[in-house]
Amino acid sequence: xxxxxxxxxxxxxxxxxxxxxxxxxxxxxxxxxxxxxxxxxxxxxxxxxxxxxxxxxxxxxxxxxxxxxxxxxxxxxxxxxxxxxxxxxxxxxxxxxxxxxxxxxxxxxxxxxxxxxxxxxx
Numbered sequence: 001x002x003x004x005x006x007x008x009x010x011x012x013x014x015x016x017x018x019x020x021x022x023x024x025x026x027x028x029x030x031x032x033x034x035x036x037x038x039x040x041x042x043x044x045x046x047x048x049x050x051x052x053x054x055x056x057x058x059x060x061x062x063x064x065x066x067x068x069x070x071x072x073x074x075x076x077x078x079x080x081x082x083x084x085x086x087x088x089x090x091x092x093x094x095x096x097x098x099x100x101x102x103x104x105x106x107x108x109x110x111x112x113x114x115x116x117x118x119x120x121x122x
Contacts, residue, residue: 028079030071034071036092040061040065081118
């Protein structure tokens with residue numbers, strides 16, 4: 001039995017099926033803006049984020065969130081981040097579904113940092 005030659009990851013990835021692109025509509029943008037607002041008002045969740053990220057990072061979260069503008073802008077920024085990075089796990093509606101897991105804190109931090117960067121390029 002002849003074995004196949006070793007392949008590097010780029011060759012393996014080329015054979016993988018493409019992920020479907022998420023197409024946002026106004027309802028999705030609104031749901032993400034609402035979910036983000038809810039997350040940022042959840043003191044228990046932010047307290048847990050303070051434990052795993054540090055209080056300075058929670059202050060950064062709050063600072064960035066405060067500068068994102070109205071909900072219509074927040075939804076568009078979330079869409080830009082998710083589309084640019086192929087990262088549906090960064091949608092606030094997805095983060096809200098796993099607030100009991102520390103990964104939610106890291107996802108929220110990354111989302112808001114990416115959103116702040118997107119806002120600078122607008």
